[in-house]
Every structure is written in structure tokens, then in C-alpha cells.
Amino acid sequence: MVSRVQKQKVVTPEITRGGWVASGVAAERRATSDTSQTIKAKRTRQNLLDAARLTFAEYGYTQATVEQIVATAGVARGSFYTYFESKLDIFRHLVALIDKTIEREVVSFERRHSGNPIDNLLISNRNYLAVVRANADLYRLVEEVAAQDSSVNEARIRSRREHISRVASSIRRWQSHGLADSTIDATTTATALVSMLSGVAQWLQIGDVTISDHDAAESLTKIWISACGLQSGAVLP
Amino acid sequence: MVSRVQKQKVVTPEITRGGWVASGVAAERRATSDTSQTIKAKRTRQNLLDAARLTFAEYGYTQATVEQIVATAGVARGSFYTYFESKLDIFRHLVALIDKTIEREVVSFERRHSGNPIDNLLISNRNYLAVVRANADLYRLVEEVAAQDSSVNEARIRSRREHISRVASSIRRWQSHGLADSTIDATTTATALVSMLSGVAQWLQIGDVTISDHDAAESLTKIWISACGLQSGAVLP
């Protein structure tokens, strides 16, 4: 599958590193702008990111226009392309920021090989819910853009796969230490639990639900524990 | 008096019994087409639905064009509007067909008040996975379109809410018969389990996973059982 979102006006595409490369003067500037960023430039770039986020959140990816973004950012239309290749590009940058947050807030706890598994689980679930809720506006859009662009779609799938994989590892670790039910299939269970976690996280935003993050994390973790047959007092060495 | 010069493309939505009503010339034809449909007309309509499904599946909603749909269906461009108001309209018709299937294949088992709850659960979960898998192409698109159209978005939310509500009812029924853990919150648990179910269902399609529907249904049902503290031998009167 090839990205179809950026089809407009791409006249002479040149392949590099498996993707499209921009041409034109703004592109040349972008190439250098990574290294030499004045303070003002950084601020403009950030303004655009903030504006894009607001605009995407309000109108969705497809309906949002570059014009709206630059108007919100208070810069000229052409300046957008000084900092970002395309509408899709700025969206990917936005999503990348969330991924970093997840890595920082959640993954470290999932991976923690020591301490009380249940405590770690509760913390990571709680943080996950918090991060997703804080970025709910963008999360929804990932689904939208994934349907339109293969690179975003693949990134989304990869991210989910890694999440499942990390959770499956944890389960196997627990099993190997006799802390979890050894009869369950780690991958299948991880798939179910990750689906549950992210599904609930998103539903909390859009469903207008009365469940608090705190209660949700408690309940999810309880289900998680019973699904894995985790021993409550267990501690990893 | 209202300006009529700019009538082209101006959609004047009028609400009736909770839906949209068509306006314009083709609309007048459509209005009567429900009652008096030639065999040929029915065939053309079905061709368009099939073609739309294929096209949407391949290109996504946004990228798919009416032109592609009619080309696939082998009819003239204008014929599309003899049967459907718009691209969005045909999409909604497509989705409505799935909803009917779900109602038929799944809901009846969820609602079943008698028999072995676990057996009913396994059947309904299995059917749900099958239906979603069979319609995975469209399911993905619902997310995409929901981001662009409020009516689809609301339908999606309503559908999810009802699903959760049905499951919560089941849990409460089990609890009242002493078959399930009475300490869990029915709604929260139902939210988690429904999220898990639909999350897994979709992931099975897009994740290129090796888990079979059968194994997935088994595992999900097991988690479901343990989450609710369902007694394995239990039978509703």
C-alpha cells in the first residue's frame, strides 16, 4: 500500500530511505532548518504544532485545512512548508510526541523486572489511561489518518504489536517465576488485555462515561490479574 | 425568498424521524424507489452497494471516489445519485447492513435469559468475532468516517453504548442469581469486556495475527468468566 494522502501536486518524486522526498525551495530550507534553528524559528515551529493540534482536534484531520492551521498559528501560508513537508507530516510529528510520552510514562513500568508485578501493572495501567485521555483528541485522529495513509497505519500497527509483545513478555516472565497461570497463552492473553486497555482508554473520552480514571484502572488491573492468575502477594526478585 | 442561484451543491438537510431527508431531483426519484422497484433497479442498486464496498475497502472512505464506485459497478455516474444521496449515504447504508447482521447473529445470544450463561457467552463472542472479521474492511472505515461525520460518529457511540448496556444487564442478572461475583461493578466490567472483545476483533484483521477465531473466542470467554467470577456449572432457570 502506498500513501495516497499526499498525492496532490507531487510532480517529480524521488525515492530516499523508502519514502518521498520533498522538492522546492521550502524543502531546501527545511533540510537545513534542523541544524540551524533560531529561537524565533523554534517558536514559529511550535506555534504551528500547537495550532495544528487545536485545528485537528476541532475539525478532524481530513476536514482541517492548512489555511486554518496557519491562521491559528498566525503565520503565512507559505511558512508552513518551511517547517513541515505537508499536512500529513505535521500530523506525524504530533503523533510522535505522544509516542514519546507513552514510552516515558508507561513502558518503563511494563518493563520493570523487579518489584511487585501488581503494583507495577497498576501504575502502568493508570499512566496509560492518563496519557491516552490527555491525548484523546489526537488518538481518535490516528484511526482516521491510518485509513488514509499507509505509513501512519503501519506505525499504529507496529506500536500496538510492540505493546502486545511487551505485555506477553511480562506474562511469560511471571509464568516462568510461577507467579502466573502457566496454562494460558501469553500472546493471546496479552492481545486481549492490551485491546481492553486501549479500548477502554478511548471509550472513556468519547463515551461520555461516568467512570473515573482511578476506578477504571482498578477494574482493569483486577481483570488483568484474574486473567493471568497473578498471585496477589507475588514479588519478582 | 432564498437565493437560488447557488443551489448547486447546497445541501439542505431536513430532519425527519431522526434521520436525514433527501432534497433535489434525484431525491424525488429515490423517495418513491422504496415502494416501486423494478428488478433492474434492484440489481443496479445492489451493484452499487457491492462496488462501494469493494472501493471503500481498497481505498478508504476519503480516498474512494464516486467515480471509482460507478466504474466498478459498471453504471453511469448519474445513476449513483438515483439510488443514494451521496457518498456518505451509501456508506451509511453499508454500515446499516452490518448492524443488522450483528443484531441477528450476536445480540440474540447476549439477551438469552435461559440456558447455560457460559455457553451463550461463548456463542455470542464467537459470532461477534466472526461478524466483525467478515466485515473488518468496513469496520475500520467507520472510525475514519466517524471523525468526519457526526451522524456516523453518534451512531457508533450509540451502538457501543448499547452493547455495553446489554452486557452490563447480563452481569447484573448473573449477580442477582448468585452466578457472578457480586462485588464487581457491572457497568465498568462490561465496558472493559466489550472494549476487549471489539478491540481484539478488529486487531485480528489488521494485526496479521496467527490467533484463530476459535482460540480467540475461547480465551476471551475465559477472561470474561474470570472477570465476572462466573461459576462454570451455573445455569439460569
Added chain:
Amino acid sequence: MVSRVQKQKVVTPEITRGGWVASGVAAERRATSDTSQTIKAKRTRQNLLDAARLTFAEYGYTQATVEQIVATAGVARGSFYTYFESKLDIFRHLVALIDKTIEREVVSFERRHSGNPIDNLLISNRNYLAVVRANADLYRLVEEVAAQDSSVNEARIRSRREHISRVASSIRRWQSHGLADSTIDATTTATALVSMLSGVAQWLQIGDVTISDHDAAESLTKIWISACGLQSGAVLP
């Protein structure tokens, strides 16, 4: 929330200070273009106005296409919408220019409270015929567009009503100074005379008539004088 999928071509008119306000991307550009206009921009805009006039004159409003206009102007299709909301919008701009001319060339003489009424009348009638003849191509189209768009229709009616009203005032002023027949009804007579004036003005263009503007103005003024019973030597103080 409102459906956003069908946004293409959906015109969402919002009333402000008695006019239409633009929406959409090009509209945002247009909004500011009044204040900050490059020389190049001004030229392009004028090119479009000129081209539109030629195209409308040759093909009529309905039959003229934006494509023809931009081809004549030598600009890209999209540029049209940088400067004008729609085909109707550019038409209204064109008509507004004539209205200004009429105001400048004719109304001032009608309103003149001093001097020889007959001289003022002759001048204003002569100028009116000249202005209408010079803009005959557009005047015809106003009738066409008025049948299709209420705002143009209302503007046309308002304009005529004001014209009649101005003439009726003149007649009353003459009557109050004893210069005109006091038995005639000012409004009815004004209606007749204005109808005559504008009717003749248009007929001179389309009727392929041999009457010169000069003779026409003389004759019309003579009829006007006799209809009002104006004293030939009369002078307003």
C-alpha cells in the same frame, strides 16, 4: 456537532450588516485582501472583473462559466476564488460598479435643489441614458440574475424604488413652488416617468433603434415636462 463530511460545495451563508459573508479557505484570504493588496493582486482582480464582464455580456449569466472567465482573464481556475466567492459574487461586484456610476452621474442632478429644473432634468436624463447604454450589456443580465437570486432581485427593486422616490420628491418640490401641476399624484407620475426612462434606455440598446441618445433625452424630457405640467421658464430659488 454538525456533519462535516459533506462540506464540499455546501454554502453556509451568514448574514452580516445586510450582506453575505464568505466562508472557507479562499474566503479567509479574501477577508484580508481588502486591506493588503499587492499590485499584482489588484491587477489579477481587475483582470477577472474585466473578463467576467466580457464573458457575461457574450454568454449571459447562466450560460457563462467560471472556466470561460478565468480563461479570458488568463489566470488559473483557483485564482478566481481567491478574489470572489462565486460566480454570483463577481456579478454583484460588477453591478455595484454601475450603481456607483449612476449615483455619481445621475442622482446628483436629480437631487439638485436649485437652478432651472428643466435643465437639471435634461442633464440627468441624458446622463442616465448614457450610463445605461454604456452598461447595457450588464443591465440586461440583472433581469436574468434577479430571477435566480433574491439578493440581486431585492437590490434591483430597492434601486428602482429609490429612483422613483427621488423623482417623486422632485415633483413635490416643484409642486410646492408652484412650478408643476398640483393635481397630479407625485408617486404615480414618478413611477410612470421612471419606467419610461429606464424602459427607453434599455430599448435603445437591444432594439437596434435609430434614435440617438440626444433625441431620446429631448423627447423624454419633453414628455416629462408635459406630464408634470412644468413651467418652462421656472427656476427654483
Added chain:
Amino acid sequence: MVSRVQKQKVVTPEITRGGWVASGVAAERRATSDTSQTIKAKRTRQNLLDAARLTFAEYGYTQATVEQIVATAGVARGSFYTYFESKLDIFRHLVALIDKTIEREVVSFERRHSGNPIDNLLISNRNYLAVVRANADLYRLVEEVAAQDSSVNEARIRSRREHISRVASSIRRWQSHGLADSTIDATTTATALVSMLSGVAQWLQIGDVTISDHDAAESLTKIWISACGLQSGAVLP
């Protein structure tokens, strides 16, 4: 200038009697339907004419659709073309009916060579106002269609020219009998008076005016008399 309204789908035009000729099965039926009209056919045809009139009056010519007409008439879409060549064709038939009425109600009085000229004038003016008022809905549309179709435009011009010509003849006849001012130019005066008459007639409809037909006819005739210098007691032999 060539008619541009009927441009759609005219594939193989054949010229006859200076116009376009229809092709296709409906056309063949039309060819014979003039001679062999069953009662039912006549009724259907009349229904279509009535429906077209209502539809045109409400939506204007351009905005009215054949679909609306047939829906109002309660016949099938295809049946329209059994009776009329095109949308334009039915419009011309409608206009022709008015022309006949004018001929019957007005022209005979204008042409009357005997009796009191002033009485004849008053009657013909009164009738003219009445006829135009009764057909005001269509009269407006003639202007609209004339801008789009040369045949209607030419018919309109011819009609006006004949009107002026008839009035000019009357004036000359009066002059030759010493009943009217011999110094005025008959054609120029006729042009002015006819413009006044038809201008007022239309304005009475659209201007939301309080002047009654009766008063209008009186005033117009008075102006007419003074413009021609008609002797009040004069009688043609």
C-alpha cells in the same frame, strides 16, 4: 446568436424551418400527436402546461426542473417529452398563450380606427395592465429566458417593436387628422410611451406598489394624451 439553452444531449441536430428538430421516439410521437389527440392526451398536455406555469412562477425558469413539473402534473418523467420537445419548448408554448391574449384584449383597441381615440386608448391601456398583471409571473421569466435563448429574445424584441409600431401608427393617424401635435416624432414618442406602459405594468407586480390598476391606467393615459398633445374632444371619423 444561437440558442444555448438546449445544448444538453442534442446529438444529431437537423435543421428545418430555421430551427432544431427533435429526434427519438418521443419526438415521433409528438409529430403525430398534433393531429390525433385523445381527450386524455389533451388533459395530460394541459396538466403539464399548468404544472410548468406553477413551477416556473415559483422557481424561475433556470431553477425549475422538469422533474418538478412532471411531479406537479402527476405524470412520468418520460411523458413530458411526449408532449414537449424540451423545457424551453414548454416555456415558449406558455408565452405564446399570453401573446394571444394580448392580441385579443389589447391590440384590437389600439388598431381601432374609429371612435374616440382617448376612450380607445384608455381601454387598451387598462386591458394591457390587466393582462400583464394577470401574467406577471411569466412576464418576468421572459426577461430571464431571453438572456439565455436567442429565439425567445428575438420574439420579445419583435413583439416590442410591433407594439411600438402600432402605437406610432396611431399617433401618425392622429396627426394626419389634426388630433395630435404634429411636431412630435411618432416613433420616438411611441417608444417612450410603450416603454412607460410596459415598465409600469411590470413594476406594479414586483414593486409591491399601492397604486391601483385603475389609477395607473388613468395616469398613464393622461401622460400619453399630453405627450401626444391629443385634443380631449377629438373623434376619429
Added chain:
DNA sequence: CATGAATGAGTGTTCATTCAT
């Protein structure tokens, strides 16, 4: 570096007219 005018391919939708049934 910023600007904003210019671009033009692309899209959904309309509707007069035809013609198989």
C-alpha cells in the same frame, strides 16, 4: 526567511434528455 498570490488537478453533484420495457 517570510509572505501570500497563483496554481490546477480533482470531486461531488445536477438534471435535461433518451430509450428499453
Added chain:
DNA sequence: GATGAATGAACACTCATTCAT
């Protein structure tokens, strides 16, 4: 003669992207 499904040319309008100034 009636029907109404099918047709397809035509059109207004959008907006991501480019590039001269």
C-alpha cells in the same frame, strides 16, 4: 402511449502545495 431507470456532459468550487517577490 406511459413509465422511470439510465445516461453523461457539465460545472462550481476546494485546497494542498509552489514559488516569485
